[in-house]
Amino acid sequence: MTMHHTKPLQSFYIIFFFTYIALPSLSSSIESLRGGSSLSVERPDNILVSPDGTFSAGFYRIGDNAYYFAIWFNQSTIFTPVWMANRDYPVNGRRSILYLQRDGNLILRDGRRSTIWTTNTTSNSSVQLRLENTGNLILQKSQENVTLWQSFDFPTDTVLPQQLLTKSSKLISSRSRTNYSSGFYSLYFDNDNILRLLYNGPTISSVYWPDPGRVSWEVGRTTYNDSRIAIFDPLGQFHSSDDLKFISSDFGLGPKRRLTMDFDGNVRLYSLNEKNGTWAVSWQAITRLCTIHGLCGPNGVCIHSPERRCTCLPGFKVKDPTDWSQGCEPTFNLSCNTNASSFYSIANLDYYGYDFNYTEKLSLEDCKNICLQLCSCKAFMYHIDGRGRCFPKTLLLNGYRELSFSGTMYIKVSSNRTFSKENFTDGIKLKCSPKAPIELPRTYETKKENVSIKDILLFVSALGGVELVFILIGCWYMFINNHDSNAIEQGYLFAATGFKKFSYAELKKATGNFSEEIGRGGAGVVYKGVLSDQRVVAIKRLEGINQGEAEFLAEVTTIGRINHMNLIQMRGFCAEGKHRLLVYEYVEHGSLAENLFSNSLDWAKRFEIAIGTAKGLAYLHDECLEWVLHCDVKPQNILLDGDYKPKVADFGLCKLLDRHGNDRSSFSTVRGTRGYMAPEWILNLPITSKVDVYSYGIVMLEMVTGRRPTRFHVLDEGGEGGEGGGQLVPWVRDVMNGGAISNQRSIEEIMDPRIDSRYDLAKMELLVRVALQCVEEERDARPTMSQVAEMLLGHENNHEGCEGSSHEFG
Template sequence: MESATKAYSSYFKLCIWLTCALLYISSASARQSSGLEKLRSGFSPSTQGNQTVLMISQDGTYSVGFYSVGENAVGFAIWYSDMVDTVVWMANRDQPVNGRNSRLRLQKDGDLVLSDAGGTVVWRTNTKGHRVREVKLPNTGNLVLLGSSADILWQSFDSPTDTLLPEQPFTKDTQLLSRADLGTYKSGYYRFYFNEDNYLGLIYTSPNLSSKYWPHPWLNAFDNGRTTYNITRLATLHRSGIFNSSDQFTFIASDHGESHLRRLTMDFDGNLRLYSLDKQNRSWRITWIALPEQCRVHGYCGPNGLCVYTPKPKCMCLPGFEMVDPTDWFQGCRLIKELSCGPKSTKLLRLPYTDYYGFDKTGYGVSSFEECEKICMDDCYCLGFSYRLSGTGQCFPKSLLMSGYQSPGGPNHMYVKISINDSSVKNVSSVAEQVGWKPLQCSTEPQVPANISSALARKAKKSQLIIPLSTFVSAIGAMEIVFIALGWYFMFKNYDDDILYNRQGYFAVPTGLKKFTFSELKRATNNFRDIVGKGGFGTVYKGLLLPDNKMVAVKRLEGVSHGEEEFWAEVSMIGRVHHINLVRMLGFCAERKNRLLVYEYVENGSLDNYLFAHDSTRFLEWKKRLQIAVGTAKGLGYLHEDCLEWILHCDIKPQNILLDKQFCPKVSDFGMAKLVDSHRDRALTFSTIRGTRGYMAPEWTMNLPITAKADVYSFGILLLELVSGRDAAKFNIAESGGNFVQWAFENVRRGNWKENLVDSKLAGEGRSKVEAEIERMLKTALVCVEQDKDKRPSMGEVVEMLMVSLDREEEEKKERDRETQLSTGIKTGMVEMARVFRHVGMTSPYESSSSSGIT
């Protein structure tokens, strides 16, 4: 019995010893396979045919080592330890080294050198002659070479590839250069940088041409909200998701806060995106994007290619063209039949609402269509021409067809030359359908928005670092089961809170909207007591969000029966729309039968409170009316022509134009037609949901297809109200002998519009000075309310018409400022000259001898 007890005791001690030994070996093996925190002089690892970790940051976020970029090819790179497929920096992206026997050396002379298997130096830090103490990877992801006094001799932050990390300085000497494609790490065509005018921009650069495309290339720096007086040229992405630049450009992540890992990446498709890591789902979420309209990226579909929305952005070749390389859209398209010089050997392919940006041979300001056609057909180097339907005859012959995109409702039609012998294009008149163009419709059919990040998301690669200790893994299996059981217990203990957090947090990819609970919005609106407005879609309440005391407007929708996922899809589409003249959506609630939308709060309320007010303190001077007209037109133009999901408003009226502190107009209630129940009564749909009587285009009552021109008509009514100060919805037909539009036309026809039509309250501010602008707005309004929708301009053309007045006003203001500065300068000079004359004992010619009045 005693011997058995001793044997059992010895066996027990042996088990304990073996367990401790296995734990020690495992920890050592894990440290070796995971890499070190720093490298010392003389360290010289070599590639072994697979992905190898050399160092890991102290918090485990970043890894650095040899990264596999192809079959038997590696790069020296930094990547996220838990997201192995996301590389943030690579030293030799355009010259990968052999997967075997290539070597990284920290030489005794201070240089960190990467050499190929044959000994050829591929990359180096150029720190030769310095005493390097160590190479280190801090928690910021910045690989550094430290000198003997811990000073930084070299750092990866100074030479980024396609990604900017939080707190990484972005300067005039750095740039983000995209990858060539999704499956490669080689340098691509798109660059984010401080341009020659000292502000941040995006540019497409191919071997043959370059083209700037962000911010708006047709605007100058100041109109884009930037400044060129920017000597510093420094920008930083903060951990909280706030990006600040010395050129006055800034943006904030939709999920701002310091609890997320973030990266700003110049993606291969030419778009600049900010990503946040969703650790729970092991995926990246887009929390800011430079260009919501992907087709606005230059070079996206290559030469002769055309970008269309289906609704996802899609590249295609025009009829009569074919892809140069079926695997690479950046090479674009080419003619199937080569062109011969001369009008008799070519014909024109008409592309409605299409344009190719730039590369105009010259601009012909006033030309008929026939003249424009002849100019291009007689020029062997003209590949096509763009003709603007603005009534001014703007003609733009093209020497290159690049950056083509469709924009239904846009101001341009494109005409492209093709061979007259090309039998593949049989019906030129149906090209609109061939390229997938469809007119805008006020439809209530739900459209699930395209997930802009789907092409960029890939499943994480399986780590190639395997710890060869299967015996140990089996031995601690029981311990893992215990920990898992405890984890499940604590997780379900707080199940309700966790589900609330996960489902009510930011879900956006890439909308950036927050999903609120009904109880949150009930508290914010004080149980829905403070009503600020009512409309056909529901009631709007004033609210205060805690804990940051942010004022919001909460719209409680009525008549919505969409399911939660369907509602999310529609809200996601609206949430992607951002413009200074559109009210911004901040979040939503879809809980049981409750459907609510949360918007920014606009301080001055709606336009009707000022335009039709009898209170003299609310009088709108002409300058503000003009600015409101231009801003509203720009917002509608963006909805019709520029945003990713083209949207018709269908209910333009003063009650839906909100004014901020500076009286900047913001269009509200856009996209509402998609959120209401499509099964509601048809008569109600036409009179309340789709518009307001007095503002509705004739095609509504004639049961004709509703396009963007219906919004143009309603906007024309709004312009007439701005000129006359009269409410179209309350217009007295019996008193005036016709409706609002007929009354306006009749006054213009009789020539007494100045006396009978223009708001009498404008007389007090010197109406004669602004009569030319009033007349121009009136003419714009009348062309917008044409009975024939085809005679109405697009919103883009309306903006151009109204901007003439605004530009003239700005020029007059600048001229007055220059005269004031000149006058001030002359007076200052006279004072200085008088002082000089007195100093030498002479009388100044600018003052009398008796009393100069100058001291």
């Protein structure tokens, strides 16, 4: 490059550049943006203003050299955005532009000319971008008045009057009062057609409004309108398709209003005082603010005294003095040794969710012993209300203290430490000292002083291909956006369940590329895996796209609603592309089917398996918020933990039905496994919980006799099976009802020879008699699973401490 060429070439460069990108208007505001023009971050007067002056749209500075493209209220004394194009990707304060291409695509470019955001729109005719008095930013065809894109369809944390909230849109809170990036809370329509509030934190997720402990009709909502649409009018009146209705406290025309998903997890309707530019709350979803999940983080407690504040339990300290979402951490180490742990109590305190189980009619000491013997138990909540309700907690999340709450929380601590509760209710103030600026991981080219002929040729060539590049970028963005939309939808579809969502790569690594198979069934294969935190898990890989997705939806939805010590717990799931995987807790001894024909199960273990399985199924039938059928009870779906305690697994074939509904037979296909299926399936009769009762009875007879229902075996002295005649149920019934001299002889005849000779004759006979009741042909003659559990537990309690209950036969 030579010096005498510099000035002419610079002039040529500048003239050529601005023939391609039009100069923006120099006026203080712009009514509309035409195709081929742009708004610049370096021009504060480059903003769109609504005709009535209520709203502005343009670049707004939110940090050191960091800008958002946003729409905001002009009359508010504080920056009040109602929409943002790039809330999670701020742009540079130099050379960034919002550019409306002549082909109809609106693009937000960063300083290095990379595309941060785009509408992915096209038009064969001229286009314009304008801001309406409603606060809606609209991209239209100029002559035809056809809308190509509008901001109302893509809300961030706010909706305005006449703006629809639909099943394809959601409000996501800001991270904090001054950090406008995506936060932890969202308002959205769930799959059950209910408008809900969700906490989606760094590690866990949970729905907290409407009250998850109550069914929809108890809170005035309906699940039967699947239009999933909500709107509020200029009068301040809100209507939703799930029957949620409210009116602002200043109902009527006049105030400018906004409905915002606030950073603290509450949804509020605000009205603007145009005289002083301040906002007043005219309605809010939650009045008991401490019931909002995630406010004070793990081990934290939300209290009102009288203002809401966060504090740590005695013996705990704030994890991050600048961020309550990190919660508190203990200053002591817990041991699994029951003698090394003790408890202190705090009245009127609860931690919502994450109960290991729920038991009634327990004394305080019994509840305490359950928590002591459970290594993962962090505390327990106990209600002294005549019912003796016990809730052991495996995690201390969503903590709050209210005088109206009658329970008492008992915190497990090291027995060699004492903790003072003196300043517990004072709350802890966070340190608000400014942090060092966070630099975005982007680099920018430095401005060149000299321009060579080579530079010009490169520039002209680039211009020739720039449209092609934009088209390719647009196609790529559309592909990624469409691809990710399924993942986002799945994420919010299951976020309410509270599990972790794993990537396929994580689970592939955890299983060593699916190398160790530990089980196989009709829905898929189960592999052993080790997660990054060293937890051992069982990972079920569902097979077949159609069947796998259906199984996936059924299992995740069902398991998300239940929690019982005799039901398998799910740790998470994967929904990525065609992959559908479920992550369960790992049980050491595998399934009952694997152990049934070995010598590992003595009589005591078998009876405990019978009781535990009955309790788990009874919970599914009677204690869940919805009526849950398993539909495939068999030994392969009863897993045994390290102590041979049973856990009912595999709800892939279950059917969720409204307990109060009229139709309990809406099954499209026959479900279950041959040999364990109730007659109703074959006779096409209405399906009720009695199908599970029948299957349970077959499993119990198989466990007592050691003989399969489908291939009836009689074991010879060498332990090998030979073919026998008849069916399992008629054979056992005949032996017990008429063919034997005594009960003892009857039991001996049907009993599995692998069972140790020492057993309780009365319990053995009871189990067989109950099992025979369960397999009655007429479903109304069968007991419920709750009655089965009561019969077995009643005999267990009546014989505690009795001598001579076991018999030895030679």
